[in-house]
Amino acid sequence: MTEQLLVNLAEEFRELSLGEEVQVLENPPSALEFARIVAGNKPVLIRGATSHWPALTKWNSAYLKDTIGDHVVTVAITPDGYADSVADDKYFVQPLYEKMTFREFMAQSIEHPSGDPTTLGVHYIQLQNDSLRTEFAGLLKDIDVEIGFASEALGSLKNPLSPISCLGGGAHVLSPLFHCREAS
């Protein structure tokens, strides 16, 4: 009985609102339009909001190494590419986090894809601690750190929450998603 009701719930949301495909907007929405999308809790693909970023043409490997090559960054390393994932049907496994220069990261991952056994694992930069403004601040000039419609729709209404403080446990952070609320 309960299971059938949960099936009905999912079907009803799909039929009334969600549909079967992600809606595409060819131009950025106004803040009001975006606030309505957020209130509806529906994903949307937005074109034209970031297409002017210099990053889109500048961020090739040579430029990235020239700009931040000597910076120390945090890299997630796994044997199979699955960071923060279930393993052996009973473990929730976090990656090994290692600090290295960005140049070393490039040498061990992008320039030697993980099919190569000498790389000792799949390397991924995925630290969700406001990393662009901390470890990659040298690249900030190539993007807009404010998405206008989103900041207007969401940002000014919020108590700013610092993911840094929520994720501050370093290697032992379990799942930011489940602990941030208590921290805030």
Place this chain on the structure above:
Amino acid sequence: MSCLLFFIAGKPLEAVNFWMGEDHSVTSLHKDHYENLYAVVTGEKHFTLYPPTDFHFLYERPFIPAEYVRDADGSLVLSDHPEEPHVPWISVNPLKPDVKQFPQFLHAMPLRVTVKPGELLYLPSLYYHHVEQSADSEGKCVAVNFWFDMEYDIKFAYFQFIRNLSLKERGLAPNRPEFK
């Protein structure tokens, strides 16, 4: 506590994260308590999304926490921590679902979307997402995402209710510490 300090300082601080890797990296199915805007700079990201109303079909369960460490010769090995609180996570891998073990997964209906350079995905709070990536001609995929705190409104309360109901149906007590 430090969140509170930021609030007092009045800084408009959401997170802006930088992602970079080659095409072997996969992000397993999970949700975030943020409104997420995800911008691809180079390469492509392939999202598989499930709305929060699909919670029951994804089989959240508690898992033993573990991490990869390097052994003496540098190989990556799993190190587990069975004494620590278990971590609630999604059981199903949507790339190879075990429908014998997780039969209700057949009711889940994914939305799939590929995000290309210059495009921005609004990924709503509480949506479960699984992410794969394709590399550009240099072998890399780079993305930037913006996190905004979600509203803990009636939608969140309804979601908690559905989650508790689902866990109870499967004999997983929602009020156990690992399900806080």
